[in-house]
Amino acid sequence: MRTKFRMLLLSAWCLAAFTLSGCWDRIEVNDLAITRAVAIDQGPNDLLEMTVLVVVPMQGGIGGSMSGTEGATKAPTEQQQVVVQSAKGRTLAEALSFLQLQFPRRLFWGHTEVILIGEELARHDIRSQFDYILRHPQLRIRSRVFVTKGRAKDVLFVEPLMERDIAESLKEGAVINEALDVTTKEFAQMLIGESNAAILPYVNMMSTPAGGNMSQTVVYIDGAAIFKNGKLVGTLDQKETRGALWLRNEMKRATITIKPGEHEDYISMFLLRSETRLKPNISGDQWQIRLRGDLDLDVYENATDLEITPEITRKIEQATSAEVERRVEEVLAKAQKEMNADVFGFAEAFHRAYPSIWRKNKDKWDEIFPKVQVTFDIQAKVKRPGLIHQPALLPRDEIHKNMEGPEHGHRTSSGQKR
């Protein structure tokens, strides 16, 4: 009995050894085309156009370039070749199947960092396209999502100036600048959220001269795209986007430039830390949001003739709070009056604080949101004046310790420290 069982185990072991080492889903790395970025555009006749940027790891740098059927192949950077190809289909999966035919290697989604949506497609309902992105087992939901001005496809052809490919360039651009940075997961959460509105970074391209007749193209994040019910309804410029970041508590890096009091010259500060919270309040029919903010700043540049005394510091802090309020009001005016898109989480804040009132009114949110009154409680704290406390290069008698001095504001030679 026992020996029989052992024989059986032995044969089973052999079977396992053969099958486990190479299972059905084995794919060698050199059979893979690793997709780094996907661009989705509206094609003709209601078709979707899917463009992928694929990196092909090479053994040793092979120079020169080849030409693709519909796309183009770019010169390899050191040891990596970048290929851009596109195909059309009724669904993304169908487009992918056509796309696959253009590759001798299997497309692999596991390292897709960036998903770009063309502006035209974004104006249609993009929720159905995102089903594929969440459902496919290979795609990671940490990929970043962007909307592009014009065709998304065109961005993939741009030669990045610093990073190894455009996907890395966009991802790092969002991360390093700590600008608006939305992952697939966060985008999906916004789309199914209480307010049916979503915000995505908006990508633009710019040509800059690069010596001689040459020019180079820079891809950069130029504000934000606003979605309502899955459709693109408008864009915010860079300043308005900053306002939105304050409301969303995503402002992590900023240089704030203000005029202290009535003074005509500027002081610039660097944001060390910021924490903003939405404090909802409903009294009767009036829905209010109080934006409570705590900011820590350092002075980085003082173009005025003021010495940063504790008294002046208070003035600077007040001016900073007012500046933040102004920025936020700008974006609120646009979001509330023009787009009626709550991308700041007001709906969630009311939902959490007033669950029962919210449940009765959530269907009317589109009517309520434009009327929500926003008040401010921004506490800016200037922590230190940088490495010098008096204006660096002004003669001693031109420096003021308060703003009430007789000569204050009359200094004409303000150009000397620009």
Next chain:
Amino acid sequence: MLEKGRISAFQMAVIMHSTVLATAILLLPSITAKYAQQDLWMSPIWAAPLGALAIWLAVKLNRMYPKESIVEYSESILGKFAGKIIGLVYVFFLLYANGLIVREYAEFLVGSFLPRTPMIVITGSMVLVAAYAVYNGIEAIARTAIVIVPVVIVLHVFGALLILNDLKAEELFPMFEKGVLPSLLGGISPLTYLGQFIYITFILPFVRDQGRSLKWGMWSLASVLFIMLLSTLTTMMLFGDLTSRLIYPVMISSRYISIADFLEHVESLTMAIWVGKTFIKIAAFYYFSVIATAQWLKLSDYRPIVLPMGIIIVIYGSWIAPNFQLLMQYMGTSVVFSAFIVHFIIPAFLLIAAKLRKGFA
């Protein structure tokens, strides 16, 4: 007695930790979130007292019949005929549960990582390994569990720490938005898992220090509850309303981990947790199944039926549902009721009957 080996009450607790938790951990947050929404983390807490009840029932019955399992003492309590019927219920329910578990295990691997691999290869290889553990008895299973479970718990806590930065506590609010009912309804699913503590009835006769079995049973429950809370809280704080739409939120959350652009793609961690824990679970349920059958048939040795039962389990795994959608529907409907009867009603009924019998005799 069928089993020559003896284990300690602590070892029993370790086996039960992964036996109860294994398959629960990946599917539970999603199923529970459908009912409980943001209160999802409360659901396991509501279910915990009933888990304790299952342990208490098994231990109480074991105190009255220290050398027998539920299949055997049901005959002593209810007489030969009725006792055999109760025993048969357990024999078949355990086989059914085995099929379910093997299928859940394979569904995750096939659905997320190995889409083209035939399911029979995955279930077959796992059952074969488990068969070896079962063949060597409860001691072998206990020792394997002692090696695997601590590693898995550490991986689990580690995974939760890595995702900490992306969690948003406000996703948990408002609490009790629609009263207690949603989280109570959500508790039905963890209840099915926590009820599996009743199966210590098959281990208790082989426990050396039976006096401590209640205490260690409760510690096992506490550890299960801890991991359930950890995984429901992290998934809710990460995904919010999205949780109920994802099938494997715990796996997706490990994919979301990104520390300094460097520590990424750690879903293999989840896979390791899954395979390690599920191995213990399958081995334990396989063992319960084999022991129950051997006791019911009054065999002198359980080993000859290990492999035949394994083949049945693999086949059950394929037969139990034609597709994943129906599997999930079973789990949410019929399994809830049948499991409740097997885990709570029958043992409670047996305990009352046994007390009455002792009272009259």
